[in-house]
Amino acid sequence: MAFTLEIVSPDRVVLSETVDFVAARGVQGELGVLTGHEPFFTKLAPELLTFTQDGKNEVVAVMGGFMDVQPTKVTILTEAAERASEIDKLRAEKAKERAEIQAAKVQGAQVEVALARALVRLRAVALLESVRGGGGFHR
Ligand code: ATP
Numbered sequence: 001m002a003f004t005l006e007i008v009s010p011d012r013v014v015l016s017e018t019v020d021f022v023a024a025r026g027v028q029g030e031l032g033v034l035t036g037h038e039p040f041f042t043k044l045a046p047e048l049l050t051f052t053q054d055g056k057n058e059v060v061a062v063m064g065g066f067m068d069v070q071p072t073k074v075t076i077l078t079e080a081a082e083r084a085s086e087i088d089k090l091r092a093e094k095a096k097e098r099a100e101i102q103a104a105k106v107q108g109a110q111v112e113v114a115l116a117r118a119l120v121r122l123r124a125v126a127l128l129e130s131v132r133g134g135g136g137f138h139r
Helices: 090-106 109-132
Strands: 003-009 014-019 021-026 029-033 039-054 056-070 073-077 079-081
Touching: 014 039, 014 079, 021 056, 039 109, 056 109, 090 109
Parallel strands: 003 073
Antiparallel strands: 003 014, 021 029, 021 039, 039 056, 056 073, 056 079
């Protein structure tokens, strides 16, 4: 049975879809959610989220945030998220380079966050490319 997955960032509703399964990375570990799940709330790590819809897997890069699970709806509030298909790979590569150059000069949470975001985005693109190329679907 299907349920609703909604991902919202400050600037937009990233997605609102009817899905069959959601896999995400909570700060305490990997989470798999099916419909009818008991309510819970968790903080998310900056990671790939995947969901299954009509037998197809979709990939989303989620930059951390919070996940509220209810029996018929999962809501994620995040600073930023993109479907893998809407990620600008070149932009993420440039962001990674910039963050790496910065990291060599200064240490700090901001540089680490920028690097983590770029890496998650690039992994999302790589996963999408591997699926399209007939490769497996392994997060
Ligand atoms: P950049 O340095 O390239 O701007 P950033 O890490 O500063 O990246 P964020 O602050 O994480 O970017 O996100 C700002 C906005 O830009 C968000 O709406 C996010 O979804 C979008 N965004 C960031 N990077 C990409 C990308 N590579 N492809 C598509 N959208 C992106």
